[in-house]
Amino acid sequence: MITVDKHDSVTLKIATQVSESKELDLDLYLFVPGELGLGPELMTEVDFYISSIHQKRSYFSDKILLPLVHSRLAQRGRLSTTQYRVSLSLYAYQYVIALDNAVSKIKRSSNEEDDDEVIDVAEEVDTVIELSIDILKRLRRTIPYEEHLKRYYANVDNYLSWYTEQKFLSIVSGLPRDQDYKTIKERLITLAEKEQAHRALNHYNSRKADKDITRLSNKMRLLRRLIEHPIVLKEDTTFLGKNVQRMVKGGATGFIMIFVTILAVTARDYLGEITASFIIAMAFLYAIREIFKDEMKEWLWRRVRKGKPRWCRAYFDPTTNKQVGQKYEWLDYTKLAELPDTIKVIRKKRVVQREEQILHYHSNTKMTTSRFLSGYEQTRETMLIDLRAITRLMDKGSNKIYVLNKGQVSKERVEKRHLLNLIVKENSHVSPPKFYRWKVVLNRSKIVDIESIPMPDNFNPIDG
Template sequence: MSKLRIKQEEQLSIKFSHLLGVGERRKLDLYFSLPKEMGIGPQSLNEEEYYFSAVMGRRSYYSEGLHLPLVQSRFISQKKRTLEEYRLYMNLFAYQFVVAMENDAKELARQSDPQQFYQDLNELTVHCATLLRRFRRNAPADAKWKHYFENADNYLSWFCEQQLLKLLAGASQVEQYQHVYDKVLSLCHMEHHHREHHQYNSSQTMTEPNRIANKMLLLRRLIQQGVVLKEELKPLGVGLKKLTTGLATALVMLVVSSLIIKAQGVFNGVTMVMVLVLALIYGAREIFKDDVRNAMWRYVQRGRPRWSRMLRDTTTQNLIAKQLVWLEFMRQKDLPEAVQEILRRRHSQNKVEAEILHYGISTKVEDTDFLSGYNTIQEQVVFSLVPFARYLERGKDKIYSEENGVISSEAVERRYQVNLVVVCHKEKQPPQYARFKITMNWSQIVDLSLSDIPDTLPLIDELVDETTLPAATTRLDRNTTPVLDDTRTSPEATQKTL
């Protein structure tokens, strides 16, 4: 069930995803080993700020294939289904389509071989046109249903056109594949005329990029309703933090009061010297108060989860899953022995001092019925490495070489290697392990590869090695998920903003 995947998402981000079934329990621990030469540590990177700015969680119902519940008569029959149910199943299909297109376009953009690129682009275009045609074939006649269909059709048409144009803009034109290039452009023109014919957007909106982009963002949020799992995030240890702050203040005041009493015993009466001594004592208190409080809080918080999260079905409000989240810098001696053993397996030149950033997430799925037709949820978490990259050196060195008496030089970039150890704890099973090497520079992830672990440790059994897969594999017709938008932002809040 796990199907754990870790792969590169954007230039400077990685994504891990896994599947969870009804009643399942699992904990995932990710240990990022960051070389100290990168300059990243608890002094330069605040864990809480990093979590809310660079860790984007995505949780949704999951289906193994891009099915079309909308085209089935049991879903479009007004006698059997309510308006809310029709809207829900239409949204499910729309987002499965969008996410499949999005994933395939990202993988295709990383394809460097022109021949393979245009072959996969041609396949992607065929699937895209076919699914749009099947979707529109079942447009409802009733006006109260048609409004929701038009919103979805408007967004799907625009999104597909944008993804295909983006792929063409970044591709090199090859005369051998000019027919594929023209075929993609033809589909883009058809979709543009389709939206004009149905008057989905006003002329003013169509001519102004900002207006059309914001309108489509709103449409994406609107068709997200009823699909995503509602997230209720709560920080843990608030009371414990207050208690720690109070205790730290009491300890500092105890020392300060002792010094004041001693000062009064040394100096008779109020003198300028005594006033100066008291000023120094109170100044020292302000200097060390925050340091003592932070040190105590780090000690108390060590190993404790930082947040709890409830996932609910947005339609029924049923509780789907509960989660605990950890994010902290760890000391080397606090690492599990197995993780230390995996890190010791590195090549000698890579055994440098490192800071360990630990991200953990424990999930308990409730024994409750999911949305009709679904028995699995998928969680995807994207880690942006941009906050890491801002501390990295760009590198200005040159490598010199000599050939036939001619000396030439070539600029080289500074690269860093981050080791990522993944530990999967399944219920009533021993933990399983995997290690990845992330090679990056200041501007991008150069390489992400799966590495060996000691033979004595079990490898994660359902780990999918993305590094062995083709760079662009069209999955519009077989492996998609309903929604991947971060659920921290509600559709209602987005609508008010826009």
């Protein structure tokens, strides 16, 4: 299952999980309007990968209560302390992710100006409130007796209480200032105050921290890292082909030098001994060498590395430090004619699309589940794609539009927006490949909208 959402104003968040199989092939095709001028001359694939793509992989369980059950068993001495920390962290981490998704959905619904939407938002808020209260109750039902486990539990409970309060208040701030939403706001504020009282009752934070929002925010950021540490896999990224790159560099330089030397010998035979003409000819030859050396090196490098992975990520369990998987990654600019037939059908051929710049990301992930922490067989990856490299290419300003309304002509200014298309192919090797498509609307400062485009009911992939 692939989900695409907005992480911040200009960053896409793409979430995937390896569950049904130990291997996953993922293809992302990002179609960028040609008028923006994005290309290898402006930004190479390596530069885009380093500056714009960030990833994080963690343990995951679709059995919602499994982490909590593990933590209770560990609390009773049936499992290790490490298992308790991991299970409790995973329970908290998955709650935070689910709460983020639910709040984002509520905010999108509240922006719709429709009477029916008020009812839908109220129902969604009620659902989120009930689930949040139930999840926190399950967590707080049994508190460990051991001091070292109790401290860890307190840190997790402290963060979840604060984060729940923040998310509830963010819903309140995002709701329209209408009387229709008054009851919803009052209920959310009441629950936020209860969470504040819960933290104060348990003395989770000092008085100075409670009064200083900067200090409190920094503390919660550290608690978030504490929660993520046992479940987020460590990574070691290797740039592949370094030795080949050295050989290509040496080969290109050697070839150019042979060519220049031959021309130099020919020039000497033709011009005779060292003269002004010979010196000018040699200067011209060395200028040619400097011009074509880098271009030939780049051309040879692309030819040699075409179709081969550029990076390899090794994943390690944060507790045992054993390697539990690896991922090979490709990133290339490609052309519409070189795309698989199925992707062409999904994108559809039009004149405008022939001018698009297509960025293709491919990854092959293999996980060794036998080395996972006991009880877990799945991982979840979050990929963040920073679109600032694209938004910087957009023109400033706005367009002037004239509107006719009841016989009156008015001039309106509308912001310039660009449409990006994202097509994703997911192949788990245990079922037919799945295809997804999204439209991403961008202006110079933010992601305006992300729209999921469902595949037709009669859609059949042409190629695997």
